[in-house]
Amino acid sequence: MKDIGLIGLAVMGQNLALNIARKKYSVSVFNRTPDRTQEFMKNKVKDEEIAAYYDIKSFVESLKKPRKIILMVKAGKPVDEMIQELLPYLDKGDLIIDGGNSYFKDTSRRINELKERGILYLGMGVSGGEAGALHGPSLMPGGSYDAYEMVKEILLKIAAQTEAGPCCTYVGNDSAGHFVKMVHNGIEYAIMQAIAEVYDVLRKVLKLSPEEIGEIFEKWNNGVLNSFLMEISYKIMKYKDKETGKYLVDLILDEAEQKGTGKWTSQTSLDLGIPTPSLNLAVEARTLSFFKEARVELSKKVTKTYPSIKVDKEKVINDLENALLFSVFVSFSQGLWLISEASKAFNYNIDLSEVLRIWKGGCIIRAKILDFLRDIIKENKENVNLLNSEKALSFLMDKIDSIKYITNLTKDFYLPTLVLNSSLDYFLSMIEENLPANLIQAQRDFFGAHTYRRIDKEGIFHTEWEAN
Ligand SMILES: NC(=O)c1ccc[n+]([C@@H]2O[C@H](COP(=O)([O-])OP(=O)(O)OC[C@H]3O[C@@H](n4cnc5c(N)ncnc54)[C@H](OP(=O)(O)O)[C@@H]3O)[C@@H](O)[C@H]2O)c1
Incomplete structure (x- = not known):
């Protein structure tokens, strides 16, 4: 049984899978188009413990429970489609980590939808491009702290290391990771x-x-x-x-x-x-x-x-x-x-x-x-x-x-x-004390009766500008 699964073997997924495996975790991989998986296994994987799967069911079944699955697919609809494909095979307590550049509002929605089904979800920003993914990216995971705890050890190991520690931290609740x-x-x-x-x-x-x-x-x-x-x-x-x-x-x-x-x-x-x-x-x-x-x-x-x-x-x-x-x-x-x-x-x-x-x-x-x-x-x-x-x-x-x-x-x-x-x-x-926004307020009040506040007395005012 493998420690972690990764779906999406374009440039980021391939390098992240290699990075994880080189930190001595076993990895199962899957990609929608099988040719890409074959090419990766043939040309990139050497001694790393990486196993390729060509159908979602056997991919999921190859993972230790509770399962941890990283998605590195194109942001947007592909993420929702992959989640739908995975769901029939997942158990309560399994974790999906979206490492793509997903829109934070989509991540919030996915966290809530999956919570109802007992599936944990992390929205994780990954930065550093191809080289970062392979040698140590900056990782910005957000979601529930319980979910983070499940993969904390792996994430801290694969992240870039500096004198200030690994470039990974629990960023915050909900879609905090993707927002950051x-x-x-x-x-x-x-x-x-x-x-x-x-x-x-x-x-x-x-x-x-x-x-x-x-x-x-x-x-x-x-x-x-x-x-x-x-x-x-x-x-x-x-x-x-x-x-x-x-x-x-x-x-x-x-x-x-x-x-x-x-x-x-x-x-x-x-x-x-x-x-x-x-x-x-x-x-x-x-x-x-x-x-x-x-x-x-x-x-x-x-x-x-x-x-x-x-x-x-x-x-x-x-x-x-x-x-x-x-x-x-x-x-x-x-x-x-x-x-x-x-x-x-x-x-x-x-x-x-x-x-x-x-x-x-x-x-x-x-x-x-x-x-x-x-x-x-x-x-x-x-x-x-x-x-x-x-x-x-x-x-x-x-x-x-x-x-x-x-x-x-x-x-x-x-x-x-x-x-x-x-x-x-x-x-x-x-650093400007007085911006010309006073004139904007006057114009708004002139054409739309939007009212304004004054600097010499409290209250909300409106003027009939052409009444005089
Ligand atoms: N490139 C970077 O430097 C970089 C840096 C940070 C973050 N990111 C983010 O990381 C994610 C992956 O980036 P990337 O550049 O490696 O790849 P990408 O070009 O954004 O996405 C290609 C990957 O998504 C898969 N995919 C596309 N539509 C799919 C669908 N409907 N169902 C299942 N899989 C689908 C592709 O599978 P097929 O092989 O079957 O087409 C391929 O594995 C993206 O969200 C990206 O924004 C990228």
């Missing part, structure tokens, strides 16, 4: 876009080659910006296409795809009323990129007058590093605020410091700056908005002139910087 993974991806979108905008300035304003940009990114990666995304970006810059000998990044079409987690983060932030403009604008930037044909046409119709002034290369590079740090900090700050608000709204009971700890290794947004964020959160656990900390304010104020300079410079050169701009504007909004 969704916001992780929202932050990921924002940081990726901020790096891309910085790259755009380096190539179009300073006219640097990919190799030179790679050198700068590599240097930054040795400092405060040290992170997985910075590391892969410098490696991408230096990579030459085998076929043409040219830098591959220059040959890639500028249309950025998306699978939905970034969009869900934005939609959820709007629903919960928590501002996450940097995360939202990163999604918009990908959407905008898809209008390639229109962009090409429009670019031919306008004349851009570039400034004649010569820019100071060293200053621009230095300010770009600070601007990127500013934007990365603000993106994390927005995402964490969203998580903490959701934790209250949905009774997740999430420990933000633990979330930051398990993002330190394995996952795509792992970064040196996480230690700084954890310090801020440790200061005051109730401080869900990081900006309330003196340390955060001085970190950002230290860099504000740089990001102001860079966002102005990019406009002189007609360059869009949706995430850098929105990070700065978010901060400026948060």
Whole structure:
């Protein structure tokens, strides 16, 4: 009898199965299309204790009771379909773990539906891509604590290991795990876009080659910006296409795809009323990129007058590093605020410091700056908005002139910087005592009698604006 079962042998499932087996647990695997299973068993499995099954019944019967089954299938309908296929063969007390990028509301629904049948269910965010799945991902399981206890030992062993412990923790109740993974991806979108905008300035304003940009990114990666995304970006810059000998990044079409987690983060932030403009604008930037044909046409119709002034290369590079740090900090700050608000709204009971700890290794947004964020959160656990900390304010104020300079410079050169701009504007909004929202309220009251409050007396007011 096998310790655990895994369904879905695409890139993530294959590597996760190998990871589990290499930690000396026996694994049964199943995939809807048998060819994929055969190929996996033939080409990837060596000495690992992995057994393949080609029908669900024998797959389930091969597992020790209470059974533990990880689903690594495409998010959405396939998860529901797999659950339906499994149900006839499962017993009360068995556990299903959905390791895909499922929408958190689907996970809540599944937890409740399965609870009625006595089946336990965990919604587990898995980050780190192919390499993470194999060598140690960041794992974000959520659901009932009883369910977590059943697989805790395995999860802690297969997760990435850092000096702060394994990158896995019980994230919280209900769909907390998938919620945290969704916001992780929202932050990921924002940081990726901020790096891309910085790259755009380096190539179009300073006219640097990919190799030179790679050198700068590599240097930054040795400092405060040290992170997985910075590391892969410098490696991408230096990579030459085998076929043409040219830098591959220059040959890639500028249309950025998306699978939905970034969009869900934005939609959820709007629903919960928590501002996450940097995360939202990163999604918009990908959407905008898809209008390639229109962009090409429009670019031919306008004349851009570039400034004649010569820019100071060293200053621009230095300010770009600070601007990127500013934007990365603000993106994390927005995402964490969203998580903490959701934790209250949905009774997740999430420990933000633990979330930051398990993002330190394995996952795509792992970064040196996480230690700084954890310090801020440790200061005051109730401080869900990081900006309330003196340390955060001085970190950002230290860099504000740089990001102001860079966002102005990019406009002189007609360059869009949706995430850098929105990070700065978010901060400026948060530190502004008087926003022009008084005029918005007056307009709403003018056309819709929506009423307004006053700063000089209590109460709700309406004015007949054209009565005089
Ligand atoms: N790729 C990444 O870097 C990454 C990182 C973190 C999380 N994730 C998440 O992890 C999950 C797996 O990702 P992936 O990239 O490995 O694979 P994927 O392309 O998202 O999904 C392919 C897998 O789903 C199975 N599948 C699709 N429809 C099915 C259905 N109706 N019934 C049963 N099985 C079905 C496929 O089986 P067939 O072989 O039969 O088609 C295949 O095993 C996804 O939720 C993904 O969002 C991916």
